[in-house]
Amino acid sequence: MSTARGARARAREEVTAAIKDEARRQLAAEGAAKLSLRAVARELGMVSSALYRYFPSRDDLLTALIIDAYDSVGEAAEQADAALLKKAAKASGTSRAANKAAALAPVRRWIAVSEAVRAWALAHPHEYALIFGSPVPGYTAPLTTVPAASRVGLLFFSIVRDAHQGQGLAEPPLPEELRPEAERLAADLAPDLPPAVVAALVAAWAQLFGLIGFELFGQFNRVVEDRAAFFTHAATQLAHGVGLVPPRA
Numbered sequence: 001m002s003t004a005r006g007a008r009a010r011a012r013e014e015v016t017a018a019i020k021d022e023a024r025r026q027l028a029a030e031g032a033a034k035l036s037l038r039a040v041a042r043e044l045g046m047v048s049s050a051l052y053r054y055f056p057s058r059d060d061l062l063t064a065l066i067i068d069a070y071d072s073v074g075e076a077a078e079q080a081d082a083a084l085l086k087k088a089a090k091a092s093g094t095s096r097a098a099n100k101a102a103a104l105a106p107v108r109r110w111i112a113v114s115e116a117v118r119a120w121a122l123a124h125p126h127e128y129a130l131i132f133g134s135p136v137p138g139y140t141a142p143l144t145t146v147p148a149a150s151r152v153g154l155l156f157f158s159i160v161r162d163a164h165q166g167q168g169l170a171e172p173p174l175p176e177e178l179r180p181e182a183e184r185l186a187a188d189l190a191p192d193l194p195p196a197v198v199a200a201l202v203a204a205w206a207q208l209f210g211l212i213g214f215e216l217f218g219q220f221n222r223v224v225e226d227r228a229a230f231f232t233h234a235a236t237q238l239a240h241g242v243g244l245v246p247p248r249a
Contacts, residue, residue: 016054018044020068023061028126032136037061059139062130066141067148069127073120074151080116081109081155106163106244107236113155114208114235121212128216132209153205157190160201160242164193169243172200197243204238211235 022040037058041051055061088105121128130136131149141149163169174182174196182195190198211234214220215227224230240246 012054019051019054019061020065023065024126027065027130032062032130032139035062062136062139063142063145065127066131066145069124069131070145070148070151072124072127073117073131074148074155076116076120077113077152077155080112081159084109084112106159106167107239107246109159109162110156110239110244111232111235113152113159114238115232117152117208118212118215118231121216125216128212132213133217156201156205157193160197160244161190161193163244164197167245169194169197170240170245171243172196172241174199194243200242204242207238208235 019040022043023035025043026035026039035058037051037055038048040061041048044051055064084105160169171194178199179195182199185202186193186195186198189202193201211231215224215231220227
């Protein structure tokens with residue numbers, strides 16, 4: 001790449017970042033439904049036609065913000081899990097520590113990831129609302145958002161899979177009337193896991209984000225006071241509900 005082309009690429013990246021930053025400020029002030037490319041351009045001192053070269057429509061800008069938010073919370077969750085695994089491997093002090101670490105403490109991994117997601121949400125409430133709040137009128141997320149949106153869920157599946165292949169799972173009960181749906185879910189999402197576990201995982205995923213949403217959007221006001229302790233306890237119960245067993249003493 002020539003020096004001129006490199007400079008143009010950097011300039012485009014800087015302008016793109018500035019547009020996203022201003023859009024996030026508008027999200028915080030007005031909400032996603034009122035996001036306006038013209039308003040973003042005005043605040044940045046740009047003409048609208050110039051901004052359209054970066055984001056052809058409001059939906060394109062929303063999609064970029066949604067992908068960034070999903071990637072950000074996914075990265076926070078993955079870093080929390082990696083840090084716990086690294087600590088476990090270092091503490092074991094054996095040559096096979098890296099292979100054993102994943103199955104060392106699945107409940108602790110589940111809780112660490114859950115708490116990382118909650119911490120991210122509390123630090124980025126407007127971005128959390130964008131991806132887990134009310135749908136934006138007139139907007140349909142494209143398939144390009146799926147890889148980023150899947151990161152946290154795939155990490156939970158990975159934790160359960162490691163436990164299944166390691167110390168084992170306490171398979172949750174599965175009503176017969178739910179078995180066909182559980183088997184369909186397992187075939188689609190994780191054929192290597194028992195259908196009862198997959199069904200419980202999907203339910204736990206929804207409940208976890210519901211807990212965070214209740215805290216973030218005020219439903220716990222004048223109800224739950226020690227919200228950190230309450231969340232950790234609830235996340236632990238969800239871990240047990242998907243079949244993760246407490247670490248052996």
